[in-house]
């Protein structure tokens with residue numbers, strides 16, 4: 001008859017924790033009914049949930065995790081505002097310290113400088129890389145995330161101070177809470193839980209955390225190319241948790257759109273003019289700009305730039321069927337964003353236009369009068385900012401040419417004396433994964449264990465600029481494993497992360513590390 005310790009090793013130790021066996025062994029060995037009891041407990045041990053201890057550890061540390069998020073959200077790490085660059089550097093330092101605190105081998109990688117529109121340069125935030133574990137018998141995963149945020153001001157319409165994490169009804173409100181500070185922390189806490197319980201990490205874990213994602217991941221592409229044969233040489237899989245679920249059902253994400261972001265500058269008189277004194281005599285830059293912006297897209301959403309729609313990969317029957325099976329309620333979607341009428345009324349069309357068709361969005365006009373009140377100015381120079389989300393098989397280089405040529409041709413027809421300059425400042429490609437890859441099977445298993453449901457397989461309308469670079473340069477397989485809620489309000493007022501998603505998401509990551517270790 002085997003001892004219980006021997007049973008432990010024979011029956012796949014990965015399914016049961018060492019501590020559980022030690023405890024049972026201690027309790028049972030003096031018992032004369034040892035054999036009978038042993039036979040009775042074997043099925044229970046083998047079927048025991050392997051992560052109870054880890055999950056309990058997470059549940060016991062919820063307030064610590066919320067406090068960690070509070071400290072990170074308090075840093076205004078807005079990568080688009082150069083005046084906030086010291087905060088962004090501080091955020092990267094805090095990230096590095098947190099990883100060092102758990103014994104990781106941390107490096108802060110200098111990725112150079114950023115050139116500003118006025119020709120001056122500014123240091124980019126360093127990229128934090130870290131490594132925990134170096135066992136050649138284990139798989140190595142690399143977790144990517146970002147700790148920069150979109151701009152936010154209370155006066156934009158936030159109900160609370162965006163940089164003071166505020167807990168209301170189980171939701172943690174703050175800029176960057178969901179995008180992407182809580183998910184990065186959740187990964188760190190998942191690894192910490194294994195360490196705290198003295199459990200062997202199932203895989204080696206690397207981190208790559210950047211501070212410029214929200215402005216297009218400046219400088220990161222070249223760092224990845226430079227580190228392809230060093231940092232990435234032993235990486236097997238890349239995991240990204242910078243997206244959200246589509247509904248209350250957990251999801252795995254297998255595609256993102258890319259983004260081409262344009263500045264269209266129209267320059268006229270040498271200074272702003274009084275519209276009463278000069279109006280009617282000068283051809284106004286703003287009128288020109290509005291005219292060319294209006295030529296980009298029809299009221300029903302048809303992109304008017306020649307060649308763009310023709311490049312889009314056809315929507316297959318298989319995709320149509322997949323979309324049909326996804327949990328998504330059109331009315332909930334409408335009510336969440338506060339509108340009665342959408343461009344499309346049915347689920348499949350809506351999802352398709354959200355994920356796998358390009359779209360034009362007009363974001364703002366620099367130099368335009370935008371304050372409250374009624375200034376009667378003719379702005380001398382205005383810069384229209386718009387972007388076109390990219391899908392397979394669009395190519396940013398081609399889109400740049402198509403848009404630039406088209407806007408110039410529209411502008412020429414206006415016979416304006418003003419000067420138009422079109423610049424593409426971001427050209428991020430879309431990313432698409434193979435959902436048949438074992439990384440996705442592992443994701444399904446981990447979701448089932450933590451949430452007791454099958455995840456939806458979804459795409460993301462937003463962009464993670466570096467995803468495609470990871471794929472093209474490192475040739476590694478990537479999975480996106482979101483924990484953000486469908487209603488987190490990314491980039492918007494009142495962004496939040498629910499306690500539920502943050503905490504259960506941490507458990508999901510714990511399970512996922514285990515599932516990845518099982519990939520043959």
Ligand SMILES: NCC(=O)N[C@@H](Cc1c[nH]cn1)C(=O)O
Pocket residue numbers: 179213214215216242243259261426428461462463464465490
């Ligand atoms: N959470 C991902 C995200 O919000 N990404 C940004 C990145 C971007 C794209 N173009 C400029 N920034 C997004 O807007 O999708």
Ligand SMILES: [Zn+2]
Pocket residue numbers: 146179180213242243
């Ligand atoms: Zn993000």
Ligand SMILES: [Zn+2]
Pocket residue numbers: 150179214490491
């Ligand atoms: Zn974002």
